[in-house]
Amino acid sequence: MKKLIVAVITVFIGTTAFSQEIDLGVKAGANFANISDVDNLSSKTGFQAGIFAGIKFTDKVGIQADLLYSQQGAKFDAGEFDLTYVNVPIVLKYYLVQGLNIQAGPQFGFIVDDKISDVFGDIYAAEKSDVSGIVGAGYDFPFGIRLDARYNFGFTDVSKEVDGKNKNNVFSVALGYSFL
Numbered sequence: 001m002k003k004l005i006v007a008v009i010t011v012f013i014g015t016t017a018f019s020q021e022i023d024l025g026v027k028a029g030a031n032f033a034n035i036s037d038v039d040n041l042s043s044k045t046g047f048q049a050g051i052f053a054g055i056k057f058t059d060k061v062g063i064q065a066d067l068l069y070s071q072q073g074a075k076f077d078a079g080e081f082d083l084t085y086v087n088v089p090i091v092l093k094y095y096l097v098q099g100l101n102i103q104a105g106p107q108f109g110f111i112v113d114d115k116i117s118d119v120f121g122d123i124y125a126a127e128k129s130d131v132s133g134i135v136g137a138g139y140d141f142p143f144g145i146r147l148d149a150r151y152n153f154g155f156t157d158v159s160k161e162v163d164g165k166n167k168n169n170v171f172s173v174a175l176g177y178s179f180l
Helices: 002-018 116-123
Strands: 021-037 044-056 061-076 078-095 099-112 129-140 145-157 169-178
Touching: 021 145, 044 078, 044 169, 061 099, 061 169, 078 129, 078 145, 099 145, 129 169
Parallel strands: 021 061
Antiparallel strands: 021 044, 021 169, 044 061, 061 078, 078 099, 099 129, 129 145, 145 169
């Protein structure tokens, strides 16, 4: 994870001389998470919070990377289980009109707290990392406020012990503030 963070920071530092506009700020929001293709699970509400950094290369194109603490998981009849990640989404932002953008890119997640074993015992354990794709939309207000809504669809299984596919699916809404 340290190598990924260093690489992201290096990219931002190396390209700042060529950029028109730099964003650096904080964000927080709500997650509505579920696990795909597992019977009897429903959406679990959690939160996300962290920092973001972005560069706008032209009036139409920018890139943004976040470092987010993210609560995910799912509910079922007997309760719920929590999966807490540190997620690093890296999205390309394409601006349709002033402020309004669409977003797409990969997300790399690293588990920091796995509550599956608290619910199911030692039968199941979450994978230590997660790779997802992101699509979304956002609006960058002129006075530093950032609003975005994203859907993360998992590429990797949450647990190898579960038969079939069981990937994270998360809809998130976040509000941020850019200092620059």
